[in-house]
Amino acid sequence: MRLILHSFSLIFFIQISSLTFSQQSNLSKGVNYLSDFIASDYFIELKTGSPDLDLVDSIYSKAIQFYDYDYQEALLALTFTTIPYSKVPLVVPIIKSRIFYPLISANDSISTLKNKNLPKKLFYDTPSDIGGDKDKLAHFFGNAYIGYAENILNLADVFGYFVEVFEEDFKSQSKVDFRDIDVNWYGVLFGELLETHKNVLPSQIMTLRSLRYFLITL
Numbered sequence: 775m776r777l778i779l780h781s782f783s784l785i786f787f788i789q790i791s792s793l794t795f796s797q798q799s800n801l802s803k804g805v806n807y808l809s810d811f812i813a814s815d816y817f818i819e820l821k822t823g824s825p826d827l828d829l830v831d832s833i834y835s836k837a838i839q840f841y842d843y844d845y846q847e848a849l850l851a852l853t854f855t856t857i858p859y860s861k862v863p864l865v866v867p868i869i870k871s872r873i874f875y876p877l878i879s880a881n882d883s884i885s886t887l888k889n890k891n892l893p894k895k896l897f898y899d900t901p902s903d904i905g906g907d908k909d910k911l912a913h914f915f916g917n918a919y920i921g922y923a924e925n926i927l928n929l930a931d932v933f934g935y936f937v938e939v940f941e942e943d944f945k946s947q948s949k950v951d952f953r954d955i956d957v958n959w960y961g962v963l964f965g966e967l968l969e970t971h972k973n974v975l976p977s978q979i980m981t982l983r984s985l986r987y988f989l990i991t992l
Contacts, residue, residue, distance in 0.1 A: 804851030809880035813887035826893035856911035898984035921965025
């Protein structure tokens with residue numbers, strides 16, 4: 775089963791790469807624009823007086839404005855922008871060979887600042903370590919993209935697993951992070967809601983998850 779999921783993850787990533795190839799210039803421009811915004815002094819000033827959920831909404835608003843309210847394009851750009859790596863390790867099935875696949879990203883100096891400034895306090899149960907929930911942003915927006923795009927195949931779970939696979943290689947995790955899977959679901963929910971409620975914000979869905987978590991722990 776693990777081998778099959780690795781294969782699906784690799785296939786999914788190739789499909790996403792093929793899907794965006796003809797739009798790569800536009801996507802690159804969006805990723806660079808959003809990365810510059812997050813790395814900017816202005817964003818650092820926002821961080822000093824704004825909750826992290828408000829910062830997520832600010833990044834999201836910048837994305838949809840940049841793409842003239844093309845939500846599908848904006849969500850895809852947000853996904854690549856919030857992945858804190860420029861390359862991802864993929865294990866080729868059967869031969870178990872690892873390759874490093876380059877992602878669309880800003881230059882190294884901007885990416886470093888962007889990754890440092892990414893919002894990290896997203897949920898009630900966010901870890902208190904230095905990274906917090908920065909890694910959950912790509913989970914959320916990636917699955918929102920799939921939920922909104924309504925692809926013929928339901929690839930949300932596959933995308934979530936793909937992100938989990940390369941995070942596992944980077945962080946040497948020994949087991950699946952069930953918080954990642956949970957966030958994947960809320961990302962899909964956000965994308966589906968966007969189809970009919972264009973005013974919904976990421977912070978509202980993230981707060982919904984925190985409220986649910988809080989009620990369960992009472």
